[in-house]
Amino acid sequence: MERATKIRELLKVCKPLHLCGEDFDKFHVETSTARGQNSAVRLFNYLDVNRDEPQKILFMGHRGSGKSTELWQLRKLLGDDFRVIAFSIRDEIDISDLKYVDLIFVILNKIMDEALKDGVMIDKSLLDNLYNYWHNEQFIEQLKMEKVNAEASAEAKIGFFNAIRASVKGVLATGKETKKVVREFIEPKLSELITGTNDLITNISQALMEKGKMPILIIEDLDKLEIPVAEELFLNHRNILTELKIHTIYTFPIFLHYSEKFNEIKDAFSHYELLSMIKVNNKDGSENKEGRKIIKEILKMRADIDLFEAEALDFIIEKSGGALRNLFEMIQRAALTIMGRSGADKIDMAAVKNAYTELKSDFERSIARRHQETLVNLYNNRDKKPLADGNLMELLYCLAVIEYNGDRWCDLHPAVIDILKDKGLILDIAKR
Structure with a gap:
């Protein structure tokens, strides 16, 4: 695998595959400071x-x-x-x-x-x-x-x-x-x-x-x-x-x-x-700068960062929730959008928002009505430590809920938060 210097090459370097062999030596970024260990x-x-x-x-x-x-x-x-x-x-x-x-x-x-x-x-x-x-x-x-x-x-x-x-x-x-x-x-x-x-x-x-x-x-x-x-x-x-x-x-x-x-x-x-997942936000909803920096470093190792508009890059990092698979999926979708435009040479906000809309749709198909109460309660819970039950297991399975390290806490995937906001189930301004 070679580092991407063109939009089309993002489709190769952002496949959701693990690093091994020479690719590990070339592209691996140590993430322990963001994960906690x-x-x-x-x-x-x-x-x-x-x-x-x-x-x-x-x-x-x-x-x-x-x-x-x-x-x-x-x-x-x-x-x-x-x-x-x-x-x-x-x-x-x-x-x-x-x-x-x-x-x-x-x-x-x-x-x-x-x-x-x-x-x-x-x-x-x-x-x-x-x-x-x-x-x-x-x-x-x-x-x-x-x-x-x-x-x-x-x-x-x-x-x-x-x-x-x-x-x-x-x-x-x-x-x-x-x-x-x-x-x-x-x-x-x-x-x-x-x-x-x-x-x-x-x-x-x-x-x-x-x-x-x-x-x-x-x-x-x-x-x-x-x-x-x-x-x-x-x-x-x-x-x-x-x-x-x-x-x-x-x-x-x-x-x-x-x-x-x-x-x-x-x-x-x-x-x-x-x-644990890489934290992009802290438990109180504030930005986790170390986690976002690490994810940006991961992307810098794989691709020329100038392929992204700065605002667009920050957006997909935030909306990934720290899930690298979701991050790479959004980049691939955004790259395909840009490749379909004549003369476009950067991943812009329009492309990443389109990719994020597709990601939200994927999550929406995974969330049943019976999950909504569990999700809303966790969103509004300040200590972010949900009780174990069948609904929570299903939500962890589909990544709607993510566990983070530190003192072990859970939060909703950003896409799920936005889905609940769209439905009017939680306030647009977070009650953290």
């Missing part, structure tokens, strides 16, 4: 101190807040002391109805992939156990696979297991009825699968420790689960997620932080870390 450093310190005992960590934050970029920074800090196995759950399977058995299988699959990639010799007894687990005649027939003789060579068994893994992964990614078959096969024998996965982890850990490394799993995009799916996974099956004998970081939906049962979830895990 450096989550990557905190996670590294926690893991470094507790490296000898597998830690299960929840890493939460709003969608689009920068968690993936923060996790990339963590990977750089971990350096050569850890063997990082990182993946997005959305790249592996369909998450719309994700079940705990799906996640355990995906973890086994990814660990096996990395073991083979690293050339780790798989212990024969472990291979036999994996073979015995999956080599069920009825199950194989339902997956339309070929059987392998129990006396087959280790190479043949690895080949069979690889074929099973590919088939099950495909089913969990796209299957419907077949997905039910896979789950019904795994669920009654889940403890065996966890034992087999832990044996594989031990196998890999021993090989890595000879090289001075420690394995760690980083699982992204679990924070994007819908509320019922997330509750089923993290609340009802939280103990299963902590049974694997490997350092694991689970991205975690911020709305569950406001569940009445969050303490039950928290107590099952070793540690949790929250990446």
Whole structure:
């Protein structure tokens, strides 16, 4: 990715994608002064101190807040002391109805992939156990696979297991009825699968420790689960997620932080870390200069700031609420507007206001009538600390309500404030 010097190039540099690799080195801006803490450093310190005992960590934050970029920074800090196995759950399977058995299988699959990639010799007894687990005649027939003789060579068994893994992964990614078959096969024998996965982890850990490394799993995009799916996974099956004998970081939906049962979830895990949104306003509604300065620095790294009229730039920073994803979406929409005008060469107020109107429309479609009382009460509440309930969880899920750091407080997204003003539900002059 190259720094934008033309309006059209904003469409590339303002895609809502996390920074990694060379792009991280070129464009990353440290945001801890605006967020209140450096989550990557905190996670590294926690893991470094507790490296000898597998830690299960929840890493939460709003969608689009920068968690993936923060996790990339963590990977750089971990350096050569850890063997990082990182993946997005959305790249592996369909998450719309994700079940705990799906996640355990995906973890086994990814660990096996990395073991083979690293050339780790798989212990024969472990291979036999994996073979015995999956080599069920009825199950194989339902997956339309070929059987392998129990006396087959280790190479043949690895080949069979690889074929099973590919088939099950495909089913969990796209299957419907077949997905039910896979789950019904795994669920009654889940403890065996966890034992087999832990044996594989031990196998890999021993090989890595000879090289001075420690394995760690980083699982992204679990924070994007819908509320019922997330509750089923993290609340009802939280103990299963902590049974694997490997350092694991689970991205975690911020709305569950406001569940009445969050303490039950928290107590099952070793540690949790929250990446707060960058503050553009303070709790009393006044301008947060540090937060706005940081966001401007982020944009300066990616683009020539002269592509924006000063007033237009200040407007979209304020109206983003500190949500970088919303900021980049508005810039892209404004850039498309300018590109449609003959001779225009700057993002102006008309373009950003048009982009902001589209953002407001997106939020308006997410807010139901039952949410209005919760939103109005929070807007008028001076301490900005709402009580946990179902409405608040839904509003956090769609980013209508944002949590900020400091003494932990919430506020409405600026677009939502303007929607409520348009409806006459709150006064135009804030009662802060």
